[in-house]
Amino acid sequence: MKKLINNPEVVVEEMLQGMVAAYPQFVKKLEGFNVVVRADAPVKGKVALVSGGGSGHEPAHAGYVGKGMLDAGVAGAVFTSPTPDQIFEAIKAVDGGAGVLLIIKNYTGDVMNFQMAGEMAEMEGIKVDSVVVNDDVAVENSTYTVGRRGIAGTVFVHKIAGAKAQAGGTLEEVKVVAEKVIKNVRSMGMALTPCIVPAAGKPTFTIGEDEMEIGMGIHGEPGTTRTKLMKADEVVDHFMSKILADMPMETGDEVAVMVNGLSGTPLMELFILNRRASQILAGKGIKIYRTFVGEFMTSLEMAGASITLLKLDEELKSLLDAPADTPAFKQL
Amino acid sequence: MKKLINNPEVVVEEMLQGMVAAYPQFVKKLEGFNVVVRADAPVKGKVALVSGGGSGHEPAHAGYVGKGMLDAGVAGAVFTSPTPDQIFEAIKAVDGGAGVLLIIKNYTGDVMNFQMAGEMAEMEGIKVDSVVVNDDVAVENSTYTVGRRGIAGTVFVHKIAGAKAQAGGTLEEVKVVAEKVIKNVRSMGMALTPCIVPAAGKPTFTIGEDEMEIGMGIHGEPGTTRTKLMKADEVVDHFMSKILADMPMETGDEVAVMVNGLSGTPLMELFILNRRASQILAGKGIKIYRTFVGEFMTSLEMAGASITLLKLDEELKSLLDAPADTPAFKQL
Amino acid sequence: MTVDSAKLIEIIEAMADKITENREYLTQLDSAIGDADHGINMSKGFRAVVGKISGMAEKDCGAILKTVGMTLVSNVGGASGPLYGTAFMRAGQAVAGKTALDFNDLISVLEAALEGIKDRGKAEKGEKTIVDALEPAVEALKMHREEGSRVALREAVEAARRGMEYTKEILARKGRASYLGERSVGHQDPGATSSYIMLEALTARLLEGKQS
């Protein structure tokens, strides 16, 4: 296991310490908890946004804490949902009196832990509501299963709901717009290499030099299918057809595009993916309103990428355009 | 070779196409050349900054093209300095009449190619000057050798010289401040894994599961020494002592810190490195004015990191604080 | 059989030991169809539990079980934290105030635990979860209640083992493994396995030195 760490047991604590040391202008850490909140939390009168999940997805989630996005990021152990008491502390620390929206990715563990925290907060008289993000089209949706996972599309929920809250939206309004994003966002991912959970010390799966995993999530879990290595354009073609089959679009529709690296894949390759994505959209007469290429929702050192499309209307466009100032997502 | 590409021969072209497709609000590509310039180039009356180098260091250099930083980024083949004609085209495209400053990293190839381009531009009556960045303390400086390499510290030169040019500085003033940065910036890096130049198809070196390369550059070349794997804190201790031996500092001095990932190393680990760096600086009474943790100057998919310190005075602080709006570096 | 608070603590410590012994094994099962953390999370949780309950021999059994549940909830995380946490909290409620548990109480404890897991996780048998080991165990316990605790417990552990084995054959419909669809078939469920391990530890401790 080749990692620049000191001790697998404390990677999350040490990471958060390094993060608040880097960005004291943006964030502070709650003493005794792996929770990062806005440096100026609680912001009086503003609806507060709390997100989080297992660690290993950096810059998610603490990197999105700041003006115009999240009020708190709660960090569980690597790839493990945080516990209700942590989330509860986060809620208490950021509630500015206007209520708190929990942005949850659709994993059984995350949903249960956040819900328990929400119940705890409500018992203390804090107004709490939640949304569950499920953008991953790799997973067949079915009433018999838990539905789709939440992956990189979650960052759009942070951005847009964050802008609405920053603009003074009520808890209900912020929730409504968050759900609009969730309804209109779809992603799909793949991986070329596995990753190693520090405390496990071994790769989560093995894969041949000429193979890749399609339908990869962000937790080192195997994808939905294994195939021979494909060219970048073939990967994009496959993703786009899955996404557009699930969320049909027409000429004149507008989208935001996110090409997200899982971390081991260099930016060069992400741009090569984006080249094809933009060609396909142009070919269909779909207008690209904004594109984001980078590492937004990672999976430790895994090589791989995902593509996310968010269908936009005027409201979403203006909220996407609103300024944001966080360690990992800035917009002037 | 596991890469998300189509064809090793055209990775640079396809990457730049994907980049301008992503960020038309920031950049455009010069037809027929692997050169990216500000979307609004040439900016009349502003000193223009041109940087560049081999590809594979993304987001460097094209990612720093935009308001408050570079006017052009010139992209050579992977790890290969661009050619003089490319650089010359960049100079012509961005010269707004106030002259052009070339920001060169100290590699024989880069220096020669940029100088030849500068001569070509001067023959056309364009005022050109240049600075050479050499921040890497891993390499012993000596009059018998070519001196130190330029690595991640170059990004501080882009930022600060860019702010000076944006503020209306003359070519001479911009050059003076760029040289002040160069005089006050030091870096050191290491790697855990090699990388694969797409056209070569094989790793640049092999390294054991329990080994690392210290004094790594950004071109997949071997480092200065190979050691057993060290803990993150040990790596930082070593880097900081090398840097501070070379650029002694006193209690009360102020610095900007950059913890740069070579690309394969996840952000989590970079923050763990920053934790230690901040502790060491605090222990010495050196004030951290700003910290940047992320991937600023990468080396394809290599796992590894570098640490950069920039000693600040009032002028450098205010230029570092100035707004910047580029694909890869934003400051509100 | 009777379990007083001291004995209950011993049982829980035995469970903790077994979970820790099986840390790598459970994690390995979770890497095949999940995210390679089940053993890590559970052993971290039980380490905290052991610290919390060691001084609780004066407290009643309900309080001890409730503490176990709360400690798991706030230390395990993931899916198994809330699930096992709720299970133990509900178990504690079922025997609130009691300083000793008889066999019927034990059945109530396990029934309450199962209900807790099903309420929290909304899973049914056959979905490749904890429920696949725990529900058959509770059923066996009730079915063999009249034959005495020794027989009933042995049957329960055996039922849990069969349930755990059966998870290899089925497709996951709940939890992280469900994202794998058909690819989840052929792999044993980590949560069903940890349930079996805990039940086995419980039974072994209860039947220790017991004649019939």
Add this chain to the structure above:
Amino acid sequence: MTVDSAKLIEIIEAMADKITENREYLTQLDSAIGDADHGINMSKGFRAVVGKISGMAEKDCGAILKTVGMTLVSNVGGASGPLYGTAFMRAGQAVAGKTALDFNDLISVLEAALEGIKDRGKAEKGEKTIVDALEPAVEALKMHREEGSRVALREAVEAARRGMEYTKEILARKGRASYLGERSVGHQDPGATSSYIMLEALTARLLEGKQS
């Protein structure tokens, strides 16, 4: 010996072929002490050169060499682009206007090439660069000038080979390998190797079918 424009083009094509044949080899040498691109860059450059000069048989030798130089400068990149580019441009200047080259012209061509490289790169012999192969070759050529082109050329190639071999023993002081310090010792310099390869191709083509 006489080299007219057509022959000069053939010689350069032969150099291009040899560089392309040795693409992997040169790249591999460059991965040991550099950035693994020397063979890639040189073969890309010479591919462009071949395209540019194939129709130039009507032009004079100076113009052909200058075109080679400019094409290398604008297609190779890295350190070797400007170095070899300058070498060929200077060589072209040395024989500007000539439609045929005799042995003395050839010596001037190689002298000018060497000076071009030294001016551009500021390297001296013994710094583990192109100069270590090229300078001994030019010296040998001049020293054996009176013995005729055949002997002199053979001696020159042999001197280049020894110079190239010698680069294994020394520490790099110029170029990217110099960052390695002591670690550069024991590895053969890629640029010295490509120079040797080109000189060998030149000599082979010149001495083809030649009796003495």
